Amino acid sequence: MGTNRRYEAIADWYTELIRARAARRPDIFELIGDVVSQRVCDLACGEGLIARHLAERGARVVGVDISRRLLAHARSIQQTSGITYVQDDAQGLAALRDAVFDGVTCNLALMDIADLDATAAAVYRVLRPGGWFVFSVVHPICAPEAGFVLQRDGTLA
Ligand SMILES: C[S@@+](CC[C@H](N)C(=O)[O-])C[C@H]1O[C@@H](n2cnc3c(N)ncnc32)[C@H](O)[C@@H]1O
Numbered sequence: 001m002g003t004n005r006r007y008e009a010i011a012d013w014y015t016e017l018i019r020a021r022a023a024r025r026p027d028i029f030e031l032i033g034d035v036v037s038q039r040v041c042d043l044a045c046g047e048g049l050i051a052r053h054l055a056e057r058g059a060r061v062v063g064v065d066i067s068r069r070l071l072a073h074a075r076s077i078q079q080t081s082g083i084t085y086v087q088d089d090a091q092g093l094a095a096l097r098d099a100v101f102d103g104v105t106c107n108l109a110l111m112d113i114a115d116l117d118a119t120a121a122a123v124y125r126v127l128r129p130g131g132w133f134v135f136s137v138v139h140p141i142c143a144p145e146a147g148f149v150l151q152r153d154g155t156l157a
Contacts, residue, residue: 006112007046007065007066007067007069007070007112008067008068008069008070011047011067011069011070011072011073012069012073014046014047014070015046015047015070015073018046018047018049019047022049025053026049026050026053026107027136028050028105028107028134028135028136029053031134031136032054032103032105032134034057035054035057035058035059035102035103036057036058036059037058037059037060038058038059038060038102038103039059039060039061039062039100039101039102039103040054040059040060040061040062040101040102040103040104040105041061041062041063041064041096041101041103041104041105041126042054042061042062042063042064042104042105042106042107043064043090043104043105043106043109043119043123043135044064044065044066044090044106044107044109044110044112044113045063045064045065045070045071045074045085046065046067046070046074046109047070047073047074047077048063048073048074048075048077048083048085049107050105050107051063051074051083051085052077052083054105055081055082055083059082059103060082061082061083061084062083062084062085062086062096062101063083063084063085063086064085064086064087064088064090064093064095064096065085065087065088066087066088066089066090067087068087071085071087090106090109090113090119090122090123091113091114091115091118091119091122092118092122093122093123093125093126096122096126097126098125098126099125099126099127099128099129100126100128101126101127101128101131102127102128102131102132103127103131103132103133103134104123104126104127104131104132104133104134105133105134105135106123106133106134106135106136107135107136108136108137108138109135110135110137111137111138
């Protein structure tokens, strides 16, 4: 199943999960500095958690995601002004013009996107020269085939 359809299928559940944890400040903010008055693209924005955080900190935000249903959830929240949501594929960002963003964020999504070269090229294209890109990915221990090993001393590794 393609990524788009995978997220469409779990969009309601995923939105509920994220919003139940919304009080927790996403770790990615440790890496992002001052965004006041900056134009920021939140790539693979999902239901909009990071986009909302950025807008609350004074950024003008474009949230991009491939899932129509997650974008509908994102738009359904009465938000501070300054966020526009766009449906697009991160592997091309055809809807976005060149060199328009000061920064791009991508929280916990690159591991879901098949063509990383195309995604990196698209991010580079939409950033202004000297712009920044901050992303986080899931730790490899969360991969489906990963697990814990019981060691001889009884501890887990
Ligand atoms: C684990 S969720 C993370 C969502 C959001 N960044 C967050 O922090 O809650 C991964 C997101 O990547 C999006 N996605 C997957 N493939 C994509 C693609 N090719 N282009 C744009 N978004 C994509 C999914 O629709 C989903 O919203």
